[in-house]
Amino acid sequence: xxxNNGYYSIVQFSEFPERGEFLNIGxxxxxxxxxxxxxxxxxxxxxxxxxxxxxxxxxxxVDLQVLENRxxxxxxxxxxxxxxxxxxxxxxxxxxxxxxxxxxxxxxELTAQNLFDELIANSPKRRRSTQPVKLLREQFRANHVEKMxxxxxxxxxxxxLTLKAPFAYQNGSxxxxxxxxxxxxxxxxxxxxxxxxxxxxxxxxxxxxAEKKKLVLVADTPNVDNEFVSVVEDMVIDxxxxxxxxxxxxxxxxxxxxxxQPQRHLV
Numbered sequence: 001x002x003x004n005n006g007y008y009s010i011v012q013f014s015e016f017p018e019r020g021e022f023l024n025i026g027x028x029x030x031x032x033x034x035x036x037x038x039x040x041x042x043x044x045x046x047x048x049x050x051x052x053x054x055x056x057x058x059x060x061x062v063d064l065q066v067l068e069n070r071x072x073x074x075x076x077x078x079x080x081x082x083x084x085x086x087x088x089x090x091x092x093x094x095x096x097x098x099x100x101x102x103x104x105x106x107x108x109e110l111t112a113q114n115l116f117d118e119l120i121a122n123s124p125k126r127r128r129s130t131q132p133v134k135l136l137r138e139q140f141r142a143n144h145v146e147k148m149x150x151x152x153x154x155x156x157x158x159x160x161l162t163l164k165a166p167f168a169y170q171n172g173s174x175x176x177x178x179x180x181x182x183x184x185x186x187x188x189x190x191x192x193x194x195x196x197x198x199x200x201x202x203x204x205x206x207x208x209x210a211e212k213k214k215l216v217l218v219a220d221t222p223n224v225d226n227e228f229v230s231v232v233e234d235m236v237i238d239x240x241x242x243x244x245x246x247x248x249x250x251x252x253x254x255x256x257x258x259x260x261q262p263q264r265h266l267v
Contacts, residue, residue, distance in 0.1 A: 132179030
């Protein structure tokens, strides 16, 4: 084996192993350089709690620590693929380890962190650097509907709140379109979208007797767990807010074209 080769395994959890539904929660990296065994575990369990409908904060950290201790005890001095495969095959219960996969390890700490960011934390930094409004504009431009959209003024809501959106169109309601990103930490993303959903509910409620207005969110979801996106979608729809995914905007594009009124855009 080359000296810079190593193996990694994904730590997965299921509250109901008999269903075969497991979610990623950590990684284990085996390197030929010190430290020879590295583990990185998530300390945020809200996504798992929403998925399985149980409270995990009081017991899952203990189970993960026990697993880390076992790995350190078994492999701190030496390791090989066969020994780990045997260890992995004997795991039963709510935590399991995926089959080991070969990976090049230049710097163990950096490799472990990159694996964690990519496979566990759902925080691809390259995509996060692109602002949602830019991605949204690019999609409208690519589908030749950007000029069919209005640039709405900020709307004042009760309590001193101001709702802003870069685009709008009319289809019986005046739809204010705003891009969001669900990349990164699920807790942070959910809180940010929840705040927008509340503003959308206020907008809908305050304009029922006048020109009906509605907030529409278009979500960028790169490498985001589909179950989490569905949870967000259900939540915003319950608040009378529209929801589309950036990679599936065809229904929104079609609605914009169908309801385009050139006279509204004449100066």
